[in-house]
Amino acid sequence: MNTLKPLPGKASILIVGAGIQGLSLAFNLAERGVRDILVLDAGYWQGGASGRNGTLIRGAFSSPEWTRFFAHSCHLWQGLSKRLGENVMYSRRGYTMVGxxxxxxALLDRTLEVHKTSGITSSLLTPTQLREVLPALAHERVSAALHLPDSGVAPHHAAMYAYRQACEARGVAIHYGTEVTAIDQSAGRISGVQVGARRIAADTVVLAGGAESNRLAQLAGVALDGYPMRLEAMALEPTRALIGPAVALLDRLCYMHQTARGEVVGGAEVAERPQHTLNADVPVMAATARAYLEMFPQLGHARILRQWAGLVHISRDFGPLLGAHGQLPGLFISAGWCYGHAGAPAAGEFLARAIINGDVDERMRPFAVDRFERNQPVVEPGIVLSHFE
Ligand SMILES: Cc1cc2nc3c(=O)[nH]c(=O)nc-3n(C[C@H](O)[C@H](O)[C@H](O)COP(=O)(O)OP(=O)(O)OC[C@H]3O[C@@H](n4cnc5c(N)ncnc54)[C@H](O)[C@@H]3O)c2cc1C
Known part of the structure; x- marks a missing residue:
């Protein structure tokens, strides 16, 4: 890492935030020949949500917009180890959405139609198929299950290591422990950032600050939808192999998978007040344990091994905010990520193309930063999240 190297006085493209979004973008820019890319992160490597997630990669949702975006990302995940030159440990174990x-x-019926028209491979499982795919599931509680064979999981530590190595091998400078404290403008456009008393000039600045996105937008003097939201996960002690694919229990806002070590990792979301804290939270653990117990009764004996929380940035329709910020030339945004691990490969590619030559991919366009001002939110009913009440 470049943490001990002196900060440069200028950069061609300066990215604020070295989570998976910032690193994927930096890699995609460098891969396309951009030089003097600088990534600044206030915290430590993997200290943000990108080091705290459930590692699930869902390649299709219920809306055409989310499905097209995440299907492309899932496709990119499958070839990512080769491209980055490091193993991201993508495990194509399938992903089952359970209703x-x-x-x-009925939603899963409609979802299947969306997948068909989008060219996505998925199927509604018959009761017999569901028993084969998820034998430990409480089948009597299930009314429908839709299976995505190409989706899976990739451990965040492997992905973050691979992106960081690939970036640095291409000359990207990454500085941790380096907080951007001001964003400069000159003649009506972005001109750089400040790190304490240091000024770094850059014509293009990308805000990929995760939960800090609104604060960063304020520094730039522009409006940005969304707010920070706490998500939690927990791991159960290793147990025999019970759960093959990744799973979303849609009616319980719960997701899970079983790692190669045998730990069941996942979480359930409960509507709660915004909390800017990483402290343990018993009600959410209890909700997750209840979902596990009722849907996978054989987990009843397993103890909770550990619990953790992370902070993400959530937009009002839960979709990413990706692209140029129309209020300030030179400013780009990658925020609003609640499925930002899964979405990182596609987001990095699309945003790099938009920055380099203004090419806005059709799959990125629905997630434009100004869509709420145009009253064009993207409705996605198949996610396991809810807004605070
Ligand atoms: C418990 C949990 C489970 C999850 N499960 C999944 C999952 O299974 N699948 C999935 O796809 N997604 C999941 N997510 C979401 C996913 O982790 C995030 O969407 C993703 O990591 C966002 O990446 P990011 O780079 O935008 O943000 P982050 O990783 O948070 O990175 C933002 C970075 O910006 C830096 N920063 C902020 N302010 C400044 C500043 N002023 N100056 C410099 N740097 C700054 C921060 O230090 C931070 O490192 C989960 C998240 C959590 C918390």
């Missing part, structure tokens, strides 16, 4: 309510079964 219990009849309304969720």
């Amino acid at each position: 219990e309510r009849s309304s969720t079964a």
